[in-house]
Amino acid sequence: GDxxxxxxxxxxxxxxxxxxxxxxxxxxxxxSLFWYVQYPGEGLQLxxxxxxxxxxxxxxxxxxxxxxxxxxFHLEKGSVQVSDSAVYFCALRYNTDKLIFGTGTxxxxxx
Amino acid sequence: EAQVxxxxxxxxxxxxxxxxxxxxxxxxxxxxxxxxxxxxxxxxQIYYSMNVEVTDxxxxxxxxxxxxxxxRNFPLILESPSPNQTSLYFCASAPLGTGELFFGEGSRxxxx
Numbered sequence: 001g002d003x004x005x006x007x008x009x010x011x012x013x014x015x016x017x018x019x020x021x022x023x024x025x026x027x028x029x030x031x032s033l034f035w036y037v038q039y040p041g042e043g044l045q046l047x048x049x050x051x052x053x054x055x056x057x058x059x060x061x062x063x064x065x066x067x068x069x070x071x072x073f074h075l076e077k078g079s080v081q082v083s084d085s086a087v088y089f090c091a092l093r094y095n096t097d098k099l100i101f102g103t104g105t106x107x108x109x110x111x
Numbered sequence: 112e113a114q115v116x117x118x119x120x121x122x123x124x125x126x127x128x129x130x131x132x133x134x135x136x137x138x139x140x141x142x143x144x145x146x147x148x149x150x151x152x153x154x155x156q157i158y159y160s161m162n163v164e165v166t167d168x169x170x171x172x173x174x175x176x177x178x179x180x181x182x183r184n185f186p187l188i189l190e191s192p193s194p195n196q197t198s199l200y201f202c203a204s205a206p207l208g209t210g211e212l213f214f215g216e217g218s219r220x221x222x223x
Binding site: 032034036041042043044045046049089091093097098099101102103104 | 115142151152153154156159161169201203205207208209210211212213214215216217
């Protein structure tokens with residue numbers, strides 16, 4: 001069945017470091033792909049999305065490119081801030097309104 | 112302000128005592144869903160609804176009920192809670208066909 005695999009966390013970085021959080025997916029067709037972010041004590045929020053191959057989603061300095069050939073949607077940011085500390089979830093949606101989430105990756109950024 | 116509102120935010124209860132977690136959205140979304148979040152397991156879908164009077168099971172529906180009598184409300188009912196239902200619960204809504212979920216702030220439930 002369809003599934004999403006994320007890298008294990010926590011990811012620990014110093015402020016202004018480069019961030020990559022890996023996400024790969026398994027799906028029978030061409031799903032839409034999402035990154036959601038959960039700040040401490042809050043619900044998830046949509047961070048960015050991409051609906052077809054080679055699309056790049058971007059928001060708040062974060063980017064992710066839909067790579068069909070590698071079935072990946074890695075999240076990147078050039079310079080992280082302490083305020084980016086959160087849990088990041090990769091998700092896919094294929095043919096229905098159901099989202100399949102990865103298990104989440106915790107990011108900790110230190111000054 | 113567009114929002115999904117859940118109540119209560121925190122609840123401690125005992126095994127077998129029926130409880131309801133309410134969820135209301137003000138964005139006129141057709142799609143609503145309940146998730147539970149547990150350490151190491153991520154988010155798992157409990158039930159979802161694509162319109163009024165239309166509900167369906169998600170991945171972990173056992174021990175839960177829902178109803179969708181009005182478009183804005185989607186309560187989650189635990190008829191006889193058990194300790195394995197101790198979890199953090201999220202309600203979410205979205206326009207149909209988008210996957211762009213709006214989440215509530217969560218309800219932390221402890222069943223003793």
